[in-house]
Structure formats: structure tokens, C-alpha cells
Amino acid sequence: MSIWGTNPAAEGGVCRLTAVDISGRHERDGRYLMVCAAVGVETKADAVDAVGAMEFDVLDTEREPRFEVVVDTVSRAVSRLDSDATVVAEKGEFYNKPDWIVEGALGTGFKYVETIGERKAVGVAHHAAYAVRNLLLRHDI
Amino acid sequence: MRNDTAVLVKRVDSGEDASLDEIRDLARAAGYDIVGEVTQSRQQDSAYEIGRGKVGELRALVERVDASKVVFDNELGPYQVYNLGNEIGVEVDDRFTLILEIFGDRxxxxxxxxxxxxxxxxxxxxxxxAKANLANRDERPGFMGLxxxxxxxxxxxxxxxxxxxxxxxSLSERDEAWRRERRRSGFELVALAGYTNAGKSTLMRSLADVDEASNHPDIDDTAESRNELFTTLGTTTRRMDVPGRNVLLSDTVGFISDLPHWLVQSFESTLDEVYLADLVLLVVDASDPVEEMREKLVTCHDTLWERVEAPVVTVLNKADLLDEDELAKRVEAVRYLAPDPVVVSAVEGDSLDELVGRVKDELPDWERETVELPMSDDGMSTVSWLYDTAEVLDVEYGERIRVEFKARDEIIAKARNRSPLETETVAAR
Incomplete structure (x- = not known):
């Protein structure tokens, strides 16, 4: 079959991923209130196809977060999803460390965002983490 | 275009790609004759970007080849530009000032x-x-008008x-009004997007309906297609021949890697043509090496993701430069970023029919509608208008005119207003 013209993908090009984002990596009133959201998603290259379960992990600390702390927080949120899907995040989330280092630290498949769909999925996780953190701050939990 | 000479410089962190291919193309696009190149793999020097010893080598090279400018493929801070100009004795630009220079020319x-x-x-x-602070010292090369x-x-x-x-x-509001008017007139907007020099303008020429273009008020003929970066800076719109659809195809500025957010934002008004289209054709140069092709695709996704809502169809262009086996490898290599690409050659006109078919498939569904119109001049005028703006499936002339057609929502709403009787709508597909 010729490669010219259209080349439809198997299974419609849908990927199952866990999108993660952390809100609150900055210091406020002497503490860091970090909320990590892990969101099960199905993405296409150009869109989020479906959003499934969301899980969160909260870290309230006076110490500036380091790579290992971020990895632990993300790991806890991801483990609650009970999914073996590849974790996807923005590059800054893990201090721009190479993806193979992050993958080793998390102990699960990992990649940085590439497609429009992945970036939008991390955007969903960002909104979720941001909203939960605001809720915690508003109610002083 | 200028006829100056330039030496190109690039510093990379250890293990990164020190290729000068892109900055070379950019410098040539800006009209520079490249007379020397320097690369260095090391950590960034806060004062000079490159190491002090390398600065000495660069100065010697600039003197030997009599270069009028040094262009870094890195972002330089104002103090770095000042220090480098001081040491080297000629004007120093970075990647972004070079891009702005090209934009300014075009x-x-x-x-x-x-x-x-x-x-x-x-x-x-x-x-x-920083420049105000430096101005209190004295003026140096690379700080024109300091x-x-x-x-x-x-x-x-x-x-x-x-x-x-x-x-x-104000200009964006005017453009938005045009887009609204085009949609009200039954047009659907398809935008070409992609990395600079992917062949968007050539594809535009191949897909545009030339006869129709000359008759349409929204269409100009400024599309350029040269083997250079940033040949298209504004927006060119032409009618595209898609059976059963009225499509306007827009070609606009190409993307490039490592552009800071402020630079992309500056061109937001032009990029709206892509962001607000009904369908985006993301054009990729399939003849690039696989890794380069992948990186360019990632850059395109990065530029598009925040605002694009329309479906994106990836078009692997320049396929005539590769044999079938090599093409198949490329398709597989970028499958994750482009799961369902269309492989074409804009220059040779190969597989453009498949691309047109795909455009038709991906555009938003049209609804099927039947209206009954009075047998009068107004009724006949509406039939004529429907032939222009919709896909007319059947017309029966009796005491009234019964028209069955498929069209987008805005056209159906207009047709209903012109019809005194009840209408029926079913999904077109």
C-alpha cells in the first residue's frame, strides 16, 4: 500500500495518560502549600479526548521543595489513581531534569509534554490543582 | 536587503546539539554573507556567554575575515552584548534581534x-x-543609539x-468582523500553520482556486514561496476548491523554535488567523532529518496548544524528495505527534486530491435542511443565494419552491428567516 495520501492511525491515535501538575511551589507566609493533581486522560495529538478520575496529594512544609520532594508528592498522587498509564508533565515541573531521570525516580513511565493534547491535559491538571489549593487556603484547612 | 558580513556563534551546554543550520538560514534570510562560524560546548559565562578564551579567538576571527557583525544563536543579556561589543569591536546581535531584523525587513x-x-x-x-546604566559609561559597538x-x-x-x-x-476587531462576515456568507476558514520554510506558501499556491481568487474581494495575491525562512509575514487568503464547501485558505507567518512568549504574543493578531480557523493544516517538511522533523513538530504544537480549538490535520509536505521506504519511516517516526498525516508534494501536486478530501471530512458537519419558498423574485433570489453559500441537493418548483440543502448553522438560520413555512433539519452526516 502506498504511503502517499492519508495514513489513518491504529485505534484512532488515542493515548491513555496520567497528566500531573503541582500548584503552590512558591513560598507564602513562611510555608509552601503544594497541591499535586494527577488526572487520568485520553488524548489525541490535537485534543483531550476524555477526562477520567482525578487524585490529589497535598504537602504543607516550611522547607523549599527539592526534586526528591516533588517526585514523592507526584508519586503519591499518581499511585492513588491506580493506573499504569505514562505520566506526563511540563518540563519545569521536575526542574528541567532529563526525562529518563524523572522516569527512574518515579518508577513509572514518564514523558514531558509534546503534543497539543498532552499540553491541554496538563492544563486540566493545572486547573484542578489550583482550584484545590485555593479551596484549602480559603477554608484554612 | 543588506550586504553585510557576519560571524555566527553558538554556545551549547554539554551534550546539546551545536548545529548552526538554522541560524545560518536566518542570517542568510536577513541578507548577511556568512564569513565565519564558532561553536563552544560549555556552561554559560555570565559576562560573555562564551568562555573568555573563546572571546579572544572570536575577536581574531572577526579581524581576519573583516566581519561587520557577530550573531549569537543564544539569547544575550544587555551586559553580555556590551561586554562582547567592547572586546570584539563590532556590533553583536543575538538570535532574537536577528529574527526581529528579518521581520522588520519583511x-x-x-x-x-x-x-x-x-x-x-x-x-x-x-x-x-541596563542600557541607561551603560549609557553613563560610554557608547560601544552593538549599542546603537545607546x-x-x-x-x-x-x-x-x-x-x-x-x-x-x-x-x-482595533485591527483585530476589524479582522474578527471580517471572519464573522465570511462565515455568515457561508465560507469556512482553513489555516495553514507550520514551521518556517515547511512549504506553506507553495501548498497555498497549489491548493488555491486561482480563477476564483481573482474575483474575490477578500483575497490578495501576496503569497510568496521561496526556499527561505519567514517569506510570509502577513496573512494571505485565497479561495480553495473543496467540492460542496466554500473554503477560504489562509497562509500566515511560520513558527520557529525557542521563541520567547513575548515574541509569539506580539504576533497574536496575525496568529489569530490560525487560532480562530475552522480547521488547521499543520504543514511539515518531510525531507528534514527525522529528529529535526520531530522537534519542529513539537515547536508547532507548543505554539498552537493554548488557543487552537479546531481540528489539526498534519500534512507531510516535500514528499517528492524521498523514496517510499524513507517516507514510510518518517510517517512512523512522527506517528505519536501526527497519528493521521496526509503525505503530499505541493511542488509536484501529488496527493492534493486526498488532502482536499480530508479537509472536507474534517470541517464541521453541515446540517441537512429543507425550506419552502414563495414562487417570486425573492424566492428565486434565495435559491440563487443558497447555490452560492450551501450545497443544494434538490430543488422542486411548484406553487412554492422546495429546496433541500446542506449548510452550516448560520446559513440555515438565514434561510429559515427567508422561508415563511416550517422547516425540517436532519444531520447531514
Whole structure:
């Protein structure tokens, strides 16, 4: 079959991923209130196809977060999803460390965002983490 | 275009790609004759970007080849530009000032000129304090007009940015009104997007309906297609022949890697043509090496993701430059980023029919509608209008005119207003 013209993908090009984002990596009133959201998603290259379960992990600390702390927080949120899907995040989330280092630290498949769909999925996780953190701050939990 | 000579410089962190291919193309696009190249793999030097020893080598090279400018493929801070100009004795630019130089040369329309000026001001603004400080020392190469820098200069720049934003805002509103009017007239908007020099303008020429173009008021004929970066800076719109659909195809500025957010934002008004289209054709140069092709695709996704809502169809162009086996490898290599690509050659016109078919498939569904119109001049006029703006499936003439057609929502709403009787709508597909 010729490669010219259209080349439809198997299974419609849908990927199952866990999108993660952390809100609150900055210091406020002497503490860091970090909320990590892990969101099960199905993405296409150009869109989020479906959003499934969301899980969160909260870290309230006076110490500036380091790579290992971020990895632990993300790991806890991801483990609650009970999914073996590849974790996807923005590059800054893990201090721009190479993806193979992050993958080793998390102990699960990992990649940085590439497609429009992945970036939008991390955007969903960002909104979720941001909203939960605001809720915690508003109610002083 | 200038006829100056330039030496290219690039510093990379250990293990990174030190290729000068892209900055070389950019410098040539800006009209520079490249007379020397220097690369260095090391950590960034805060004062000079490259190591002090390398600065000495660079100075010697510049003197030997009599270069008039040094262009870094890195972002330089104002103190680095000052220090380098001081040491080397010629003007020093970075990647972004070079891009702005090309944009400045090619900005033809008022909108393009305003966007370039906005980008230049946004580049300069954070540097204004440093330059004012340096101006108190003395003027150095690479700091043209440094003496003008003072505190008032910064507030003047902020005022000018505000005025440009206002004017661009007005132009964007005008463009949005045009888009609305085109949609009301039954047109659907397809935009070409992609990395610079992917062949968008050539594809535009191949897909555009030339006969129709000459008759349409929204269409101009400024699309260029040369093997250079940033040949298209404004927006060109032409009618595209898609059976059963009225499609306007737009070609606009190409993307490039590592552009800072402020620079992309400066061209937001032009990029709206892509962001607000009904369908985006993301054009990729399939003849690039696989890794380069993948990186360019990632850059395109990065530029598009925040605002694009329309479906994106990836078009692997320049396929005539590869044999079938090599093409198949490329398709597989970028499958994750482009799961369902269309492989074409715009130059040879190969597989363009498949691309047109795909455009038709991916555009938003049209609804099927039946209207009954009075047998009168007004009724006949509406039938004629439906032939122009919709896909007419059947017309029966009796005491009334019964028209069955498929069209987008806006056209159906208009047709209902012209029909005194009840209408029925079913999904077209």
C-alpha cells in the first residue's frame, strides 16, 4: 500500500495518560502549600479526548521543595489513581531534569509534554490543582 | 536587503546539539554573507556567554575575515552584548534581534509593522535600565543609539507599547468582523500553520482556486514561496476548491523554535488567523532529518496548544524528495505527534486530491435542511443565494419552491428567516 495520501492511525491515535501538575511551589507566609493533581486522560495529538478520575496529594512544609520532594508528592498522587498509564508533565515541573531521570525516580513511565493534547491535559491538571489549593487556603484547612 | 558580513556563534551546554543550520538560514534570510562560524560546548559565562578564551579567538576571527557583525544563536543579556561589543569591536546581535531584523525587513502591512515594532519594544523594555546604566559609561559597538537611554526613554517605550496595543486591538476587531462576515456568507476558514520554510506558501499556491481568487474581494495575491525562512509575514487568503464547501485558505507567518512568549504574543493578531480557523493544516517538511522533523513538530504544537480549538490535520509536505521506504519511516517516526498525516508534494501536486478530501471530512458537519419558498423574485433570489453559500441537493418548483440543502448553522438560520413555512433539519452526516 502506498504511503502517499492519508495514513489513518491504529485505534484512532488515542493515548491513555496520567497528566500531573503541582500548584503552590512558591513560598507564602513562611510555608509552601503544594497541591499535586494527577488526572487520568485520553488524548489525541490535537485534543483531550476524555477526562477520567482525578487524585490529589497535598504537602504543607516550611522547607523549599527539592526534586526528591516533588517526585514523592507526584508519586503519591499518581499511585492513588491506580493506573499504569505514562505520566506526563511540563518540563519545569521536575526542574528541567532529563526525562529518563524523572522516569527512574518515579518508577513509572514518564514523558514531558509534546503534543497539543498532552499540553491541554496538563492544563486540566493545572486547573484542578489550583482550584484545590485555593479551596484549602480559603477554608484554612 | 543588506550586504553585510557576519560571524555566527553558538554556545551549547554539554551534550546539546551545536548545529548552526538554522541560524545560518536566518542570517542568510536577513541578507548577511556568512564569513565565519564558532561553536563552544560549555556552561554559560555570565559576562560573555562564551568562555573568555573563546572571546579572544572570536575577536581574531572577526579581524581576519573583516566581519561587520557577530550573531549569537543564544539569547544575550544587555551586559553580555556590551561586554562582547567592547572586546570584539563590532556590533553583536543575538538570535532574537536577528529574527526581529528579518521581520522588520519583511513587514509590509500596517499590522505587520506594528507587530514587529511591538516585539522590538518588548525585547528592549527589560533591557532599558541596563542600557541607561551603560549609557553613563560610554557608547560601544552593538549599542546603537545607546546615548538616548535615560529614564524617560523607558516610559516613552511603555507609552508606545500601549498605543500599539490599542491600534492592534482595533485591527483585530476589524479582522474578527471580517471572519464573522465570511462565515455568515457561508465560507469556512482553513489555516495553514507550520514551521518556517515547511512549504506553506507553495501548498497555498497549489491548493488555491486561482480563477476564483481573482474575483474575490477578500483575497490578495501576496503569497510568496521561496526556499527561505519567514517569506510570509502577513496573512494571505485565497479561495480553495473543496467540492460542496466554500473554503477560504489562509497562509500566515511560520513558527520557529525557542521563541520567547513575548515574541509569539506580539504576533497574536496575525496568529489569530490560525487560532480562530475552522480547521488547521499543520504543514511539515518531510525531507528534514527525522529528529529535526520531530522537534519542529513539537515547536508547532507548543505554539498552537493554548488557543487552537479546531481540528489539526498534519500534512507531510516535500514528499517528492524521498523514496517510499524513507517516507514510510518518517510517517512512523512522527506517528505519536501526527497519528493521521496526509503525505503530499505541493511542488509536484501529488496527493492534493486526498488532502482536499480530508479537509472536507474534517470541517464541521453541515446540517441537512429543507425550506419552502414563495414562487417570486425573492424566492428565486434565495435559491440563487443558497447555490452560492450551501450545497443544494434538490430543488422542486411548484406553487412554492422546495429546496433541500446542506449548510452550516448560520446559513440555515438565514434561510429559515427567508422561508415563511416550517422547516425540517436532519444531520447531514
Amino acid at each position: 513587514a509590509g502591512s500596517r499590522k505587520a509593522q506594528l507587530q514587529v515594532e511591538l516585539a522590538e519594544l518588548k525585547y528592549e523594555l527589560p533591557r532599558a535600565d 546615548g538616548e537611554y535615560d529614564e524617560k526613554r523607558k516610559s516613552d517605550m511603555e507609552d508606545r507599547i500601549s498605543r500599539i496595543r490599542d491600534e492592534l486591538g
